[in-house]
Amino acid sequence: MKWMKWMVLASFAALIVGGCTPGKTYERRLKRELASGIRYDSLFMGLSFGMTQKEFYEHCWDMNKDSIIKQGSANMSVQYDLNEELEHPATMNFYPKFDSGKIVEMPVRFIYNGWAPWTKELSASNLALDVKNWYEDIYGKGFITVTHPMNGDAYTKIDGNRRITIYVENDLYVWARFTDMLAGLEKDSLSANQN
Amino acid sequence: MKTTDRNKMRKSLFLVKAIVLVMLAAAFNQSCTNLDEELYGEVTPDNFFNTEEEILAALGAAYTQFGNWGSGDPWNLNCVSTDEMVVPTRGQDWDDGGDWRRWHLHAWTREDGGMNGGWNFGFGGVNTANRLIYQFEVLVDEGSMDPDVAAAFIAELRAIRGFFYWQLIDWFGNVPLVTDFANAEAQPATVPRADVYAWVVADLEEAVPLLPKEVDGTTYGRMNYWAGKTLLANLYLNAEVYTGVPAYAAAEAACTDVIDNGGFNLTGNYFDNFSAGNTGTSEMIFAIPYDQVYYGGFNVTARTLHYSSQYTYNLTAQPWNGFCTLEEFYNSYDDTDLRKGDVGTVDGPAIKRGNFIAGYQYNVDGTPANDDGADSNDPDGIHLNFGSMGSGEPQINELGPQAYRQAGIRIGKWEFELGGDPGAMNNDYAVFRLGDVILMKAEALWRQSNNPTDAAALLLVNDVRSRAINTLLTTLDGPVSFDMAGPSVAGGELFNEIGREMFAENHRRRQLVRWGLFDAVASWALPYNNPGDVLVEGEHTVLFPIHRDKIDANPNLVQNPGYN
Known part of the structure; x- marks a missing residue:
């Protein structure tokens, strides 16, 4: 009991005190992009920020009928098979976050299909780099590397209101998170720094 | 377990969830902006956890994988491949390239x-x-x-x-x-x-x-001694399948240790173990502490309920109208078995909660729940009726491609919270619980004695059964649940009883395999009419x-x- 209390408090403290110091490059870019007034709402596969829940379902329904996507393997998301886009066959699962009925964030989880503990070239670390390179082809150059004390490195890119962050969850999975920075959902200290 | 101990456990459980929060916060935290260019690397001593708090938080990472146990592919492998659960293709819903039909038809x-x-x-x-x-x-x-x-x-x-x-x-x-x-x-x-x-x-x-033997907030949701023993009991019980050499005596001994010395007790009400507030019941040995905020991912509400059920439970989002049980499995419960639950009728909703949601459905205000998109040829019409109850029609007309939108009795084992998020439920999910261990011991005894009236085994089975139904078993043999008109099978009634108790708890496939019945899929398969199936x-x-x-x-x- 005591050790658990201590563990929780210490862990929060580690996150708060030991967290990364805001970097000037990131802040500068964020400030510049938000001030630009340009909106970048497009995500992927015809999805975009601001789509209503109904529009999202209908669009996914159409893609499902066309066998482009299917129910995610964890029964919680939409699945798309990446056969050519990355260095190795992979799977991406996504399901948006809605605020006031509209898409404001899109977390996307990736895994190399051939992943196993012994296939180091298919590690999540390599996958993150692979996803970043693929996204540079789609969304353009400009990803910067940020470091997290527990989850290693992450890549982030900001275009207008759209921030894309790519990071490793664990040995298997990589996340790409599209966030509408003007949607009021962002709660981290970065947005607070801009106010 | 004493009430005071359970209260202490409940009070301290926020800590368990807080630990999960810390892990998730760490995983999702994007506030770091150290801009030094670093390549992703393998694990090296330089990036080990250097402080004790990092060590403790790192331990929690070993548990995150369990999050898929109650909702992801493990559930599909252990449940949807069996006679207890199916995901019909309802027109264009749940086609998914035939994945779900292949689970049912063993055509993976x-x-x-x-x-x-x-x-x-x-x-x-x-x-x-x-x-x-x-x-x-x-x-x-x-x-x-x-x-x-x-x-x-x-x-x-x-x-x-x-x-x-x-x-x-x-x-x-x-x-x-x-x-x-x-x-x-x-x-x-x-x-x-x-x-x-x-x-x-x-x-x-x-x-x-x-491992520690304490059963309190410090070990809830973690592998303590009793969880480890239950894990070993499971391995021993299935040893004959895995190795060809049985280990039923070892399984019995491991179960006895947990039953006699673990301090666990069967809850008086079976459904206490599946309520939204089921954290720390006296029956929980090892549980996944799902939580809407801190540990999301348990979403049986979304997977099983009909779109229109949103207004039966005032859910924050629309369910997906997928998973349901099979008619023979549902019928293997006696009508007086509390685990079966009531059936909603044209006169009103079901009163008693059960493992299933069956029959006519109603909105939270008491008005009929209607399916405005009901199939035109569905004999139930638009008033939502899970499983065509009372109509004389099959509960599920076919596996696909045109299973009715209302077809199939739904999974109601875990409480749906009014106003809850169907994609992130608050119910904990028992990986191991005492009821299971008692039934495992009964099976281990029966397999050693090979006696359908083994008194010790029957006593254990009836100990679990009697909280749900008054009629006790007098033999462990009988027809199996998916073929009740068929011949008596050795241990058939034991098989059925384990199925009734452990429905949808990641057990059914192993049961079928131990009884040599997993490949009898033709006995329970629904009519299938998709080209190529x-x-x-x-x-x-x-x-x-x-x-x-x-x-x-x-x-x-x-x-x-x-x-x-």
């Missing part, structure tokens, strides 16, 4: 994503445990971690690793045996199932005695295929028979 292939999901679940857990064990050992060697502290954590991680290896050999049979993170082979070969079993059991027999029978289906992508990445893996 080496290219089905679920095979990758199961493999990733197992080896993801194994790899995380191996990595943390390695890192703790290095810290001890460096003198920066107390060896006694490390030993306790490492024992816990070995038990966690044993759990994931149990599932791997259960699903795939022969699998690589990887026990060392730092010195793992680049392309390890598959190891015979019996050899993996022997290694895992030996490792657990050594590690489990080192086939029913696959044969002993080879007892094991799942290793996914093609895994084989492609490691040529030393040997595919299971029947899947090349």
Whole structure:
């Protein structure tokens, strides 16, 4: 009991005190992009920020009928098979976050299909780099590397209101998170720094 | 367990959830903006956890993989492949390239994503445990971690690793045996199932005695001694399947230890174990503390309920109208069995909660729940009626392609909270609970005595059964649930009783395999009319295929028979 209390408090403290110091490059870019007034709402596969829940379902329904996507393997998301886009066959699962009925964030989880503990070239670390390179082809150059004390490195890119962050969850999975920075959902200290 | 202890447990459980929050916060935290360019790297001593708080938080990472147990591919592998659950194709809903129909028809292939999901679940857990064990050992060697502290954590991680290896050999049979993170082979070969079993059991027999025996908030949701013993009991109970050599006496002994010494008690009300507030019931041995905020992912509400059910429970989002149970399985419950629950009628909703949601449905205000998109030829019309109850029609007209939108009785075992989020439920999910252990012991006794009226086994079965139904079993033999008009089967009624009690708790596949019934799929398969769908029978289906992508990445893996 005591050790658990201590563990929780210490862990929060580690996150708060030991967290990364805001970097000037990131802040500068964020400030510049938000001030630009340009909106970048497009995500992927015809999805975009601001789509209503109904529009999202209908669009996914159409893609499902066309066998482009299917129910995610964890029964919680939409699945798309990446056969050519990355260095190795992979799977991406996504399901948006809605605020006031509209898409404001899109977390996307990736895994190399051939992943196993012994296939180091298919590690999540390599996958993150692979996803970043693929996204540079789609969304353009400009990803910067940020470091997290527990989850290693992450890549982030900001275009207008759209921030894309790519990071490793664990040995298997990589996340790409599209966030509408003007949607009021962002709660981290970065947005607070801009106010 | 004393009430005061349970109260203490409940009070301290926020800490468990807070730990999960810390882990998730760490995983999702994006506030870091150190802009030094660094390449992603493998684990090195430089990026080990350096502080005690990091060590403790890292241990929690070994548990995150369990999050898929109640909702992801493990559930599909263990439940949807059996006679207790099905996901019909309702027009264009739940087609998904035929994935769900193949689960039901045992027609899975080496290219089905679920095979990758199961493999990733197992080896993801194994790899995380191996990595943390390695890192703790290095810290001890460096003198920066107390060896006694490390030993306790490492024992816990070995038990966690044993759990994931149990599932791997259960699903795939022969699998690589990887026990060392730092010195793992680049392309390890598959190891015979019996050899993996022997290694895992030996490792657990050594590690489990080192685990804490406390049952309180410090061990809830973690692998303590009793969870480790229950894991061992499961391995022993299935030893004959895994190795050809039975270990029922060992299973009995492990169960006896948990029953007699663990301090657990059957809850008076079966459904206390599945309520939204089920944290820390007296029956929980090892649970996943799902939580809408801190530990999301348990979403049976979304998966099973109809779109219109949103207004029955005032859910924050629309459910997906997918999973349901099969008619024969539902009918294997006596009408007086409390676990079956009531049926909604044209006069009003069901009153008593059960493992199932059956019959006519109503909105929270008492008005009929209507399905405005009901199939024009559905004899039930628009008033939502799960399973066509009272109509004389089959509960599910077909597997696909045109199963009615209302077809099938739904899964109601876990309480749906009014106003809840169907995609992130608050109910904890029992990985191991006492009711299961008692039934395991009964089975172990019966398999040793081979006596259908084994008094000790019957006493145990009826101990669990009697909280749900007044009529007690007098024999363990009988027709099995998917063929009640068929011949008596040795242990058939025991098989049915375990099924009724453990419905949808990741048990059914192993039961069917132990009884030699898993490949009797033709006995429970629904009519299937999708072009190209086939029913696959044969002993080879007892094991799942290793996914093609895994084989492609490691040529030393040997595919299971029947899947090349």
